[in-house]
Amino acid sequence: MTANAAKVWFDGKLLNEDKVKVSILSYGLHYGWGVYEGLRVYDTPRGREVFRLRDHMVRFLNSAKVLRLDIPYSVDQLSSAVKAVCRANGPRADYIRPLAFYGENGDLSLSALNVPTHVAIMTIHMGKYIKGGSAGASLITSSWEKPTSRSTSLTAKICGNYVNSIIAKKEALRQGADEALMLNHSGLVAEASAENVFMVRNGKIYTPGVSDGLLEGITRDSVMVIARDLGYTVEERSITRAELLVADEVFMTGTAAEIQPVRTLDGLPIGKSVPGPITKRIQSVFSKAVKGQAEQYSHWMDLIDEMPI
Ligand SMILES: Cc1ncc(COP(=O)(O)O)c(C=O)c1O
Structure with a gap:
């Protein structure tokens, strides 16, 4: 047993990471x-x-x-479990990963009958997700299409969906870019591999709607609230890649990436190729909100040390 191993909340118990046992026959592992x-x-x-x-x-x-x-736990129980893992893993833990998956039934058939489920909550230290992205990220349009909402649920964060995101992200990295822009089956902008996409044109803010095939990001929602509170018009509508290329500003939002300005798309500069004024304004309010310095958004924050372990 490693005394300082990270703690994982696994099926209701806080365990040392090296004590968590999962079968190699788990459906979650084989089929996502x-x-x-x-x-x-x-x-x-x-x-x-x-x-x-x-x-x-x-x-x-x-x-x-x-x-x-x-998942045999309520929102309250899961929230308490998240806080318990954070407390156990100390201040370096800045990113939390809840995971629920199907285990094993001694079979690998796609009938998948009587398969038990597991719920785990772990933490890592993530720091900045897009390294060196403060000056703006470079994007390529992925050659991989985003699946449609008829092939899978894109509203749900399904593990297996992320094979598509990973091949797109790796394609971007191989080409020297930071992130991949994913187009949907109609060739319209869906999102990036793990971020929602926004553009600014003539002072208005646009982002694709859910029907264009994207995860309803919680950061996306926060940004829409902040932008509207700042007096901007935010419109959810379909966006083409061609529009992004001539946008004044483009930025991405996500829990990992936070608010990430975009500098280039497919080698072409976006606006002046530096974070734009509207992006910076929203970024600044968001940063105050998450640092607990904006009273208006204090309901978005949940104190870890509120409850005893
Ligand atoms: C595919 C995808 N789009 C968008 C997002 C951004 O969502 P959120 O802001 O809730 O992290 C994520 C991250 O969870 C994602 O995986």
Whole structure:
């Protein structure tokens, strides 16, 4: 037993990571038959706080519903478990990963009958997701198409869906870019590999709607609230790649990437190829919100140390 091993909350118990046992025959491993979440922890004047904890837990349960994956815990129980793991793993843990997946039934048949489920919550240290991205990220349009909402649920964070995201992200990295822009089956902008996409044109903010095939990002929602509070018009509508190329500003949003300005798309500069004024304004309010410095958005933050272990 490693005394300082990271702790994982696994099926209701807080265990040392090296004590968690999962069968090699797990359906989750073979077929990506599971769902996950990603949350960030921030230092605030009140202590360490989780950003939009309950919203993430609600999405987690909704994702599980789509796979008929039974998570026998409520939003409150999952939220308490998240806090317990964060407390156990200390201040370096800045990213939380809840995962629910199908285990094994001694069979690998796609009938997948009587398969038990497991729920795990772990943390890692993530730091900045897109390294060196402060000056703006470079994007390529992926040659891989985003699956349609008729092939899978894109509203749910289904593990297996992320094979598509990973091959696109790796394609971008191989070409020296930071991120991949994914187009949907109609050739319209869907999202990036793990971020939603926004563009600014003539002072208005646009982002594709859910029917264009994207995850309803919680950061996307936060940005729409902040932008509207700042007095901007935010419109959800289909966006073409050609429009992005002539946008004044483009930025991406995600729990991992936070608010990430985009500098280039397919080698062409976006606007002046530096983070634009509207992006910076929203970024600044978002950064205050997650640092607990914006009273208006304090309901988005959940203190980790509120409850005893
Ligand atoms: C495919 C995809 N799109 C968008 C996002 C951004 O969502 P959120 O802001 O909830 O992290 C994520 C990250 O979870 C994602 O995986």
